[in-house]
Every structure is written in C-alpha cells, then in structure tokens.
Amino acid sequence: MIEAENLGKSYGDFTAVKDVTFSVRPGEIVGLLGPNGAGKTSIMKILTGYHFPSRGRAVVGGYDVEKDPVRVKAAVGYLPESSPVYGEFSVEEYLGFVAAARGIAPDSRDRALAAAIRECGLEKMRRRTISKLSKGYRQRTGLAQAIIHNPAILILDEPTAGLDPNQIAEVRRLIRKMGNEKTVILSTHILQEVEALCDRILILNEGLIAAGGTRDEIAAQIKGGQQYELVIKSEKFLSREDLAGIPGLTGVGDFQPLPGEGEPSGGGGFKLYEARVSLEAGAEGGDVLFDWALAKGYRLRALTKQRYSLEALFARFTEAGGAS
Amino acid sequence: MRKILPLVKKELAVFFNSPAAYVLGAAFIIFMSVWFFFLLRFPARNIASLRGYFEVIPIVFIILIPALTMRGWAEERKLGTAELLLTLPYTEVHLVVAKFLGPFFFLCILMGLTLPLPLTVLPLGHFETGEIVGEYTGILLLGAAALSIGQFASVLSTNQVSSFLLGAGALIFFTLVHYAGELSGIPSFLGSLLRYLSLEYHFDSFRKGVLDTRDIVYFLFICALFQYLTVKTLVIRKWS
Numbered sequence: 018m019i020e021a022e023n024l025g026k027s028y029g030d031f032t033a034v035k036d037v038t039f040s041v042r043p044g045e046i047v048g049l050l051g052p053n054g055a056g057k058t059s060i061m062k063i064l065t066g067y068h069f070p071s072r073g074r075a076v077v078g079g080y081d082v083e084k085d086p087v088r089v090k091a092a093v094g095y096l097p098e099s100s101p102v103y104g105e106f107s108v109e110e111y112l113g114f115v116a117a118a119r120g121i122a123p124d125s126r127d128r129a130l131a132a133a134i135r136e137c138g139l140e141k142m143r144r145r146t147i148s149k150l151s152k153g154y155r156q157r158t159g160l161a162q163a164i165i166h167n168p169a170i171l172i173l174d175e176p177t178a179g180l181d182p183n184q185i186a187e188v189r190r191l192i193r194k195m196g197n198e199k200t201v202i203l204s205t206h207i208l209q210e211v212e213a214l215c216d217r218i219l220i221l222n223e224g225l226i227a228a229g230g231t232r233d234e235i236a237a238q239i240k241g242g243q244q245y246e247l248v249i250k251s252e253k254f255l256s257r258e259d260l261a262g263i264p265g266l267t268g269v270g271d272f273q274p275l276p277g278e279g280e281p282s283g284g285g286g287f288k289l290y291e292a293r294v295s296l297e298a299g300a301e302g303g304d305v306l307f308d309w310a311l312a313k314g315y316r317l318r319a320l321t322k323q324r325y326s327l328e329a330l331f332a333r334f335t336e337a338g339g340a341s
Numbered sequence: 342m343r344k345i346l347p348l349v350k351k352e353l354a355v356f357f358n359s360p361a362a363y364v365l366g367a368a369f370i371i372f373m374s375v376w377f378f379f380l381l382r383f384p385a386r387n388i389a390s391l392r393g394y395f396e397v398i399p400i401v402f403i404i405l406i407p408a409l410t411m412r413g414w415a416e417e418r419k420l421g422t423a424e425l426l427l428t429l430p431y432t433e434v435h436l437v438v439a440k441f442l443g444p445f446f447f448l449c450i451l452m453g454l455t456l457p458l459p460l461t462v463l464p465l466g467h468f469e470t471g472e473i474v475g476e477y478t479g480i481l482l483l484g485a486a487a488l489s490i491g492q493f494a495s496v497l498s499t500n501q502v503s504s505f506l507l508g509a510g511a512l513i514f515f516t517l518v519h520y521a522g523e524l525s526g527i528p529s530f531l532g533s534l535l536r537y538l539s540l541e542y543h544f545d546s547f548r549k550g551v552l553d554t555r556d557i558v559y560f561l562f563i564c565a566l567f568q569y570l571t572v573k574t575l576v577i578r579k580w581s
Contacts, residue, residue, distance in 0.1 A: 028581060065428045069579045091430035101421030103351075105358040114354075117347035118429045162425070 025072030035224035048211035051221035100159035104148030153184035227334035352443020407508030410491030472550030479547020
C-alpha cells in the first residue's frame with residue numbers, strides 16, 4: 018500500500034529525513050514515533066504529495082508521489098499537524114467544500130457528508146462556525162475532512178495533540194475503527210498512543226529509522242535482546258560468577274539473595290537468589306535458562322521474561338546517537 | 342473547468358463570509374459615485390462621454406486589487422490551510438486558476454454594481470454604447486492582469502499585510518511605469534519598452550472605446566505570466 022525507498026528530504030542546508038525505507042501493508046496501522054524534529058512530519062508530507070522527496074522515492078496506493086501526485090492525493094486522506102481548518106465556514110459548509118473538491122458526485126455528496134459527520138460525532142455541530150468550535154471538535158472536523166471520500170489510506174499527523182483525555186480516547190476509538198478497513202499511518206510522540214493503536218511501530222530519530230516492527234520485535238533488536246528475571250533455589254552458596262556459565266549470556270544485572278528464606282547448609286537447607294540476566298537474541302531464553310539450571314542442579318522458582326516498556330525502547334533508540 | 346468549480350465557489354464564499362469584503366465593496370462603490378458626481382463634476386461638464394469617469398480606475402485598482410488578493414496564498418499559508426488545499430486532488434495550475442477566478446468574479450460583481458451610474462446618465466445625452474462596452478471590457482482585462490499580479494504577490498508573502506504592500510507596490514510600478522519613459526534623457530527604445538509594460542498605457546485605448554488586439558494580448562499575457570510564476574513558485578516550494 019505504501020512503499021518508501023531510501024527517502025530523504027532536505028530543506029536548504031537542513032536535512033530532516035536522511036534515509037528512510039519502509040513499507041506498509043494494506044489494513045495496517047503503523048505509528049511513526051519519535052521526538053520532535055525526528056522527521057515524522059516531513060515523511061508524511063511526502064506521502065501525501067504535499068512535498069516532493071529530495072532523494073529516494075515513495076509509492077502510495079500504487080502511484081509514485083512525484084510522477085502522479087494528483088492520484089496519490091486522491092487516494093489519501095490527510096490530517097495535517099495542528100489540523101488547519103477554514104474558520105469562517107460552518108462544519109457542514111467546510112465538509113461540503115472538501116467533498117466537492119474531492120470529486121464526490123453531487124448526488125452522493127449528502128450521503129458522504131452525513132457518514133463523515135456521524136463517524137466523527139459531529140451531528141450537533143453541523144451548523145456551527147468552525148472558529149467557534151472547541152479544539153476537540155475542530156480536530157474531529159479535520160478527521161471528518163480526511164475520511165469524507167472514503168480513502169484507502171489515512172495519514173494522520175499527531176491526531177491527538179492538544180486534546181484532553183476524553184477527547185483523546187474518543188479520537189483513538191475513531192482511528193481504531195477506521196483502521197479496520199483502512200491503511201493508517203499516524204505520527205505521535207505519545208508512547209501510549211502507539212501502544213494503544215498501532216500494529217507496527219517505526220521509531221524515528223534524526224531522520225533515520227532507529228527501529229521498526231512490533232514492540233517485541235523492536236525489543237529483540239536491542240543488543241542483549243532478551244532479559245529474564247530469575248529466582249534460583251540453590252542448596253549451595255551462589256555468587257554472581259556462578260551465572261557465567263549460562264549459554265549466550267550477555268550480562269548479569271542485579272544479583273542478590275532474597276532475605277529471610279533459609280540458609281544453605283548442604284544438608285536440606287537452601288537459599289533463594291534473585292537475578293536479572295540478559296541473553297543474546299536467538300535461542301528461546303526460557304529454555305536455555307531452564308536447561309542450564311537443571312544441568313547445574315538448581316531449581317527455578319521463577320522465570321519471567323522482561324518486556325521492555327515502550328518508554329525504555331524509545332529512550333534507547335532516540336537518545337543522542339542511541340541507535341544500536 | 343467543471344473540476345475547479347468547488348474551488349472557485351470556496352474562494353467566492355471566503356469573500357461573502359468576510360465583513361471586510363463588504364466594507365471594501367461598499368467603499369469602492371461610494372468612491373466611484375462620489376468621483377462621478379462631485380470630483381468629476383460630471384453633470385456640469387456637459388460632455389456625453391464617460392472617459393473621465395474611467396480614468397481613475399487604474400489608480401483605484403492599485404488599492405482595490407491587492408485588497409482582494411492579499412488573503413490569497415498568504416493567509417492560507419499562515420493558517421496552514423494551504424496544506425489542505427495542496428493535498429486535494431488538483432494540480433497547482435487548477436489551484437492558481439481557481440484562486441484567480443474567485444476574486445475575478447467578485448470584481449465583476451463590484452463593476453456590475455457601478456453600472457447604474459453610467460446607465461442613469463445614458464438617456465441624458467448621445468453616448469456611444471460601443472465606448473462604454475469597450476471601457477468595461479478594458480476594466481475587466483486590466484482587473485484580470487492586476488489580480489494575477491496580486492496573486493503572485495500573495496504567494497510570495499507570509500502574511501496579509503506584506504501581501505497587500507507587495508501587491509500595491511507592484512501595481513504602482515506596472516501602472517505608472519510609462520511616465521518614466523517620458524523622462525528626458527531616456528533613450529527612445531527604452532521609453533517605448535517602459536510604455537509597453539504599463540498597464541495604464543494599454544488601458545488608455547479601451548478608455549477611448551477602442552478594442553485593440555495588441556492591448557488585449559498584452560493584458561492576457563500579463564495574466565498568464567503572473568499565474569505561471571505563481572504556479573512555478575508553488576511547485577518549487579514542493580522541492581525545497
């Protein structure tokens with residue numbers, strides 16, 4: 018549905034997008050995540066045919082954005098950042114204009130208008146002048162504008178920026194609903210948003226894709242891909258060094274005996290140790306650890322795979338030079 | 342043409358939704374009436390010609406036209422709505438032509454509203470209808486050329502004030518440039534070149550009721566040139 022190949026965009030001396038390659042399959046909701054200035058908006062402007070790429074190429078809905086911009090624009094519904102609107106029009110007038118400009122035939126225009134208004138919960142605001150609407154309703158008007166021609170592809174630049182929590186929930190619900198039948202790319206710097214909405218995430222940093230995939234796939238790309246928390250039951254004294262024999266071990270984090278759980282004596286007594294280990298990606302870490310413990314004669318009281326929080330991933334990939 | 346109709350309608354709706362446009366329109370009509378009866382002393386001159394009446398139009402347009410075009414691209418850019426417009430399924434040519442036609446129709450309406458003045462005096466003397474038709478044709482051609490210049494000024498500006506000033510400055514130049522050609526010491530080829538560039542110079546023959554193809558071509562050329570430059574500016578902006 019969307020293919021970007023070695024895409025780059027420079028504004029004068031400033032390079033906003035360096036070299037970005039990705040593709041989006043039909044029906045996917047993909048989140049572009051990144052700090053301000055990472056190149057999210059520039060990528061979206063290219064995909065909507067608003068800007069041409071400086072390097073590389075992008076194909077949207079089967080059309081090249083440079084060679085066939087009008088067809089690309091026709092296939093895409095776009096909510097620009099900060100959702101600009103013609104304030105002097107009423108919701109109805111404005112959506113009517115967009116519907117006409119999008120080439121919807123006059124006899125089906127009313128239906129398209131009604132559908133978009135219903136989808137976005139704007140029924141009560143139909144005749145209201147847009148400049149007098151609250152931020153939330155204005156955003157919904159922007160969304161209604163983006164979906165009025167029932168596009169196969171939706172590109173939403175920070176769709177929930179500046180909304181209150183209820184409005185955010187509402188807009189997310191809308192996006193999720195549209196995501197059932199449309200291909201959606203949305204950008205955000207809010208982590209919960211991609212978590213809540215997206216099938217796939219592209220983390221952008223300084224004009225490059227720092228990581229891409231589902232959250233677990235991204236976590237696996239981090240060096241020392243898998244992290245486990247163990248509670249080891251041992252009849253002997255254990256020290257950090259005893260863990261060195263774990264196959265594929267890349268690091269040992271915290272290691273400490275759990276307080277108040279017996280004393281190892283060699284004769285029936287035991288001690289519990291808590292450890293946090295990182296293993297290289299590849300073999301299933303749970304099996305590796307289990308086999309290792311069995312071979313050594315330890316018992317495992319707990320074996321928990323640690324999921325990186327998105328915050329941690331985001332920080333890993335976007336702090337200065339942090340792409341691994 | 343059918344395709345850009347929604348865009349033209351939107352441009353017109355912007356005018357009819359804005360109180361400023363009504364004020365501007367009213368001011369224009371009032372000025373033209375005052376000019377007609379008081380400043381020109383039309384009834385006292387006892388000449389059955391409207392030449393003097395139309396003489397002032399190029400000067401009035403220096404203010405009126407930039408006021409019509411100043412919103413144009415400048416305001417769209419400032420509000421971010423240019424991004425909406427430029428991601429609708431249109432080419433830049435469509436958008437520029439629509440942004441020209443909107444104010445042009447508004448100007449036609451304004452000029453239509455000035456018609457009652459000449460029409461009321463028509464029965465009072467032996468006017469030549471051809472002259473009046475020529476004069477109105479000239480006004481609309483002059484207006485079209487000036488609107489194109491104004492649109493180009495607005496695409497270069499980031500706010501309405503600079504858009505207005507740039508447009509008015511450009512129109513002052515294009516209206517009055519032929520006077521520079523009359524300065525002593527100017528080589529004659531340069532003089533005729535400057536005269537050729539001047540909007541007022543070409544408007545002059547229309548004022549006499551003469552429809553000269555050369556003048557029509559000149560106005561259409563200015564129209565096309567500045568709309569072309571506007572399109573180019575928009576396209577170049579996609580690259581930079």
